[in-house]
Amino acid sequence: MSFDLLRSEIIDAGLCQGCGLCAGYCKHIEMETLRPTLKDYCILEREGQDCGKCYQNCPQVLQKKFKELQPLGIYSLRSKDSEILEKASSGGFVTTITKQLLKDKELSEVVMVQNIDDLPKASRVTDPEDVIQNAGAVYGRSGVLEKLVEVTGDNFEPVGIVGVPCEIRGASEMGEEMNRDILKIGLFCNSSMRTAETDRGLVCSPCCGGCPSGVNAQGYISLIREGKYLEAVDLIRNDNPLPSICGRICTHECEHGCTLIGSDHPVAIRELKKFITEYEIKQDIKKSVKIKKKLGKKVAIIGAGPAGLTAGYFLSLKGYSPTIFEKTDHTGGMLRYGVPQFRLPDYVLDYDVETIKKAGVDIVFNKPLGPDMTIEDLKNDGYEAVFIATGQYKPRTLHLEGEELPNVHVAINFLIDRKYRDWQKQQEFKGKTIGIIGGGPVAVDVAQTALRLGAEKIHLVDIMNEKDLELVLREIPEEELKFMEYHFETSVSKISKGEGETLVLNSYKIEKGEVDNTGRRSINKIEGSDYEIKADAIVIAVGQAVDFNLIDIATGNKLKKEHNKIEIDPITFETNIPGVFAGGDTITHSKAVAIAAIAHGKEAAISIDRYLKGEDLSKGRYRQNKMFFEGITRTPKDYSLKPESLEEATEDIQWNFEEIEAMFTEDMALAEARRCLSCNHYCSHCQDFPAIYSDFTAGEVGSKQGFTTVVAWTERGKEIIEKSIAQGSFEEGTVNEDELKKAINLKSKREMEVLEKTPRQQVLDYVTLQGPTTISNISKTLNLETKKVRYEALRLVQLNQIEMNVEPGLEEPRFSPLCED
CATH class of the missing domain: 3.50.50.60 (FAD/NAD(P)-binding domain)
Structure with missing residues (x-):
């Protein structure tokens, strides 16, 4: 199971979730632009060493069919901490409970996604206050499992992880393999992306x-x-x-x-x-x-x-x-x-x-x-x-003095006249200067049209600042932009006649006041900022009605x-x-x-x-x-x-x-x-909406706005939740269990991706179906290398998934399904 298989079946197929578990397990793998890459070589490919951890432990390879699991408790909760409610999603449950667990020393460290410089980053959090300061991140492709491997390697105190269902599934498998009791705080799948698609159980x-x-x-x-x-x-x-x-x-x-x-x-x-x-x-x-x-x-x-x-x-x-x-x-x-x-x-x-x-x-x-x-x-x-x-189609104007003067146009008529009405004046504005009131996309269309008709200078006057118009400015080719001069945060008082046939935009600088009760900010003239912009033609581009x-x-x-x-x-x-x-x-x-x-x-x-x-x-x-x-x-x-x-x-x-x-x-x-x-393509093949491998899960489905639905899956999870409620950390609401069940059922019906079985899974399936058998039989039937079968069979015995019996007189040990008491 080399890295090549991981790349072909998971990464290149668009199924990688960016959790970083493979990079955490293998020193030869690193996360580059949010996906795993080999930084030097794969030891299986180069040295022939048995490995395959990157593939065998990938949460997408370890997809499990959704199983019915009875929750131990369902709650609708909202944090009573106003600072948390300002920053966190929905009712702020995860932020509040994580802060509390760190503060009470029940956990020494939590791996979670935090909002660092407006970007989601997997972080090792030990300070309860950091939980609040960097709350509100969107989960996905943050490498939380890579961080968890790092944490479990150097911290032997109680630790936890916050993650979406696929990450929680990976953490659960990892905890079993490393014999670590990791507190798993799950998030409903796609809980931060409520759209028509996700509500229908589809992926967005x-x-x-x-x-x-x-x-x-x-x-x-x-x-x-x-x-x-x-x-x-x-x-x-x-x-x-x-x-x-x-x-x-x-x-x-x-x-x-x-x-x-x-x-x-x-x-x-x-x-x-x-x-x-x-x-x-x-x-x-x-x-x-x-x-x-x-x-x-x-x-x-x-x-x-x-x-x-x-x-x-x-x-x-x-x-x-x-x-x-x-x-x-x-x-x-x-x-x-x-x-x-x-x-x-x-x-x-x-x-x-x-x-x-x-x-x-x-x-x-x-x-x-x-x-x-x-x-x-x-x-x-x-x-x-x-x-x-x-x-x-009805042109808007600003009802300024001088709008009726010759060579003053409105944008929509200006553009239509020069596109479809048999316009012959290809050099209409040759060597001329055009003034435009407005700086948005339509104003730019006017400016670009005028340049193609010979204009040598364009003035665009707009009350917005450069940052407000950044998206518009980025769409203008550099070779055209150099002929355009923007007058940001500028307004026009009137249009007047200049020398000869020229026109004047009587302009002044503005500043915006405080937001009023309508949600708008007043626009105030800066005294003494008046100035004139001379132009041969003026176009008013302030929209249509x-x-x-x-x-x-x-x-x-x-x-x-x-x-x-x-x-x-x-x-x-x-x-x-x-x-x-x-x-x-x-x-x-x-x-x-x-x-x-x-x-x-x-x-x-x-x-x-x-x-x-x-x-x-x-x-x-x-x-x-x-x-x-x-x-x-x-x-x-x-x-x-x-x-x-x-x-x-x-x-x-x-x-x-x-x-x-x-x-x-x-x-x-x-x-x-x-x-x-x-x-989120990988979500297409996952059936686990409520993260059933967690200790408890949180999300917004099933609660009214401002509250978090919380589901306890283990006794430990239930105890933590009810202790926090008893301490007065949360306001309780009501849960719409039908809505929650609908979301769970929708996702549980998805078809799962069928991937090539790992050698370990092949050996386990064979032993389970065929009963007592030997390494030779398995190797011959499955067409697997004997050395590989031996390694996987002994590993399965260590993991208590099959049992091995050595009987006198037999050349090989026999491997059997694990007998339940």
């Missing part, structure tokens, strides 16, 4: 959990590693029917939670998506989409933007007959009219739309919602549900609105009008990015399906603010990188409207895909 990696539409990035990257590029695109379409578009313009929030951050740069997930979707396009494969038999029910969708296209696609797959009514003569919405060609070429958008049409979605052009097509008209025409996804004139007519002014957006149920996306749903940029608190609109369309399709079946729209679903409604609240700790050659190609600007981003070659894509750790 951090990248999947960070995608508004729940795309299985880990899954399709695994397919890329295998060279299955078309299958990878198909997997994306299970959750997102616009993969080619997202390969270009997605905000790639999936990368922000990549486990590699802190050890390496995150995987370039968007670049990989771009590679495989472009590969599919070039293959010119006529895609066929499997759809259910039509149910004879019609759904009207208003708007052919990302939300409307997505809703239509998924409704068609469910057997409905969706029709998209689009007010213009093209699909795509703002993706087509607002995003420049050099960021999103038309052929990419058209390809994804064609796939959606092949799925059975009808699209009617030049048909706006309004007096000529009302909601009532649609119902009379047999449409049983309506999804409104009209987007935002929904134009409700036609929508109000079509809905008879019945549609409820909030802050000039459609108010919806945040779980079902239904409006106050029964059977009428809404999504995309038209709704309150929308993130206003394509992938969120796609997620809205996907969720709305689920709701419409339930509505037409007469089912509960909310059952089994919950509000997902981060996914659907909230923008990125803080910048990620690190960013994905392109290979140097690709970076150079991207920076080589041609100053035309061709796509500016170069893409991965096949070799680049494969190399990048191999960096992926396949996080």
Whole structure:
């Protein structure tokens, strides 16, 4: 059992959990970028020595079928320590109990994951106060078992470990082998990632959990590693029917939670998506989409933007007959009219739309919602549900003095005019300076367009600081950024005429005040900070609004609105009008990015399906603010990188409207895909949700928000819990045991990964099934080296798993199953 077997069956197969146990056992193995690697050589391969500890002791190799085990106690607890509640997860049970065990000297040391510099690190904790100071870490790939081996090697006092079920299983096996009584504090599997996927008993990696539409990035990257590029695109379409578009313009929030951050740069997930979707396009494969038999029910969708296209696609797959009514003569919405060609070429958008049409979605052009097509008209025409996804086309301004002056534009009109309205002035801004009010993505689109039309200088004025706009700035090629000057934390009082035909942005510096009772911070002018920015043209890029004139007519002014957006149920996306749903940029608190609109369309399709079946729209679903409604609240700790050659190609600007981003070659894509750790893929083959090999387990399933569900599995665990309750450390709540049992049962039904049996397991199985036998018989039957069989059989005897009998007159000892008393 060499390291090669561990690498092929566990590491390269994406089953390594990063616990570090193999590195703890073997001095020739080290953890490099969160996965085991040989630092010199494997003694079995080089010296032929019997070993195999790395493989035989791997918790993934030692997978055990879930067994029913009766808990000795189930509790719902919340810490009474306010400092702990501020930092710890859910009810703060694990932090409180660990601190208490160290403080009372019941444990001399605990191995646990701690939040060190905002990254999860396996730590040896001896000081009770350190438990609190570094609480709140997310478990996974932290090397806790490597640390535990280290602890048990030099500390012979009572020790403990906090870990997820697979880590606890490894610790349990290790404790038996080393004859050490280790207190095992378990955590429910995936307890820190409550998503629709985990609630259904499925597996969700951090990248999947960070995608508004729940795309299985880990899954399709695994397919890329295998060279299955078309299958990878198909997997994306299970959750997102616009993969080619997202390969270009997605905000790639999936990368922000990549486990590699802190050890390496995150995987370039968007670049990989771009590679495989472009590969599919070039293959010119006529895609066929499997759809259910039509149910004879019609759904009207208003708007052919990302939300409307997505809703239509998924409704068609469910057997409905969706029709998209689009007010213009093209699909795509703002993706087509607002995003420049050099960021999103038309052929990419058209390809994804064609796939959606092949799925059975009808699209009617030049048909706006309004007096000529009302909601009532649609119902009379047999449409049983309506999804409104009209987007935002109404330009916003700041109502400044001078906005009406010549050469003052609004961003959306500026971009549309220079993309589709037969624009011939290729040198419109040659040698000129452009002033832009705003510094976000749309402002950058304006700036890049102006540069391609000859501008030599761009001023961008924004009230945000450089850190706030970090994500935007990173997307701008260096060769373009040097022509742009950002005026951060700056506002404009008015636009005025300058000399000749020039314009002036009358600007001043601002500072933000304290947060008020609405959660917002006031913006205050810094006195004496006024200055002028001279420009030949000015573009106002401060966003768009929904134009409700036609929508109000079509809905008879019945549609409820909030802050000039459609108010919806945040779980079902239904409006106050029964059977009428809404999504995309038209709704309150929308993130206003394509992938969120796609997620809205996907969720709305689920709701419409339930509505037409007469089912509960909310059952089994919950509000997902981060996914659907909230923008990125803080910048990620690190960013994905392109290979140097690709970076150079991207920076080589041609100053035309061709796509500016170069893409991965096949070799680049494969190399990048191999960096992926396949996080939580190993969970697909584990049946143990509640960590039954622990002394007690904790997690949030089964308790109301703010409380921790705690399950005692051993008498020792129960005694510790009840002693802490008696000491007044916790407030007690009630447990929903049905919810807990549901989570346990869901995971217990997973199919386990079938791996090659270790020689030890083969010998044990043979003896157990065949009864008394000899080393010669075992070696011959199993085709194993005699020396290896002898070693494993004697080791099994030492572990009290089989017994050996030496009988007079026999040349060999006989090995038998262990007889129970």
